[in-house]
Amino acid sequence: MPDAAVALRSPLERLALPAGDRFALAETPPAARFVFRGGEAARAACSAAFGAELPARLGLGGERERRAALWLGPDEWLLIAEGADSASLGAEIEAALVSAPHSLVDVSHRQIGLLVSGPVAARALSAGCPLDLHLSAFPVGMATRTIFDKAEIALWRRGATAFHVEVWRSFAPYLVAALAEAARGAPEG
């Protein structure tokens, strides 16, 4: 369990993040994060308790207001609740799932969200991520776990030129540096 007495500190606080119309990086607002695993019954119950639909297949991420559920595997989802308190939200979900076997792990302090935006965002990500990020292959709303060079990331497309990247804290400075470097030489379009 996260210790409430320890102040949350961003792994990016001393870094200068690229900004501008062409390419920008920004940390997403603080959020409660969970990795949820379970069968079909647990998925339905968790969708109701969490407030956003846990998608049944790879493809569209379930999103409602400031809550998002991303498909990671056939029985595994990443739940992101912006601005929520992880302890109380976790207890809420657990309460709704007493009869459904499942696993709910609080990973709020394990990873951060990074918003990668601008016309060269996809190009910069492609420097390290082997997926096809063209809009036809990776449409808006699609989310998946993948890799960026040696760092495991969860990639979620929020718009034609905007991506939400979930990355483990210790990999975040590396990812920021690699993306900034890649964006510097990336052609637009």
Place this chain on the structure above:
Amino acid sequence: MLLIPCPYCGMERPELEFRNGGEAHISRPLDPSAVSDADWAEYLYFRSNPKGVMAERWRHVSGCGRFFNVLRDTVSDKFLAVYRAGEPRPPIGAEGSSA
């Protein structure tokens, strides 16, 4: 880069997201103490290593995280079929049909 169709994701994904898990369809003897040393060694250490079609386990480790099985031609490195863990090995010769 090799594109591997993941049966759980339902799409082709780049090779870098996967790990090879060795030969598939090797089952552990149900009662190890009743198995002779030679048979136990056979189970533990000996693999078919064919030149041609081989059934292998792969794990989509940086994706959905699931193990699944494939039929791969070790000569051409071509994936002939992919199927979920627990499903029987499809008949060989169905080149490109179930991938």
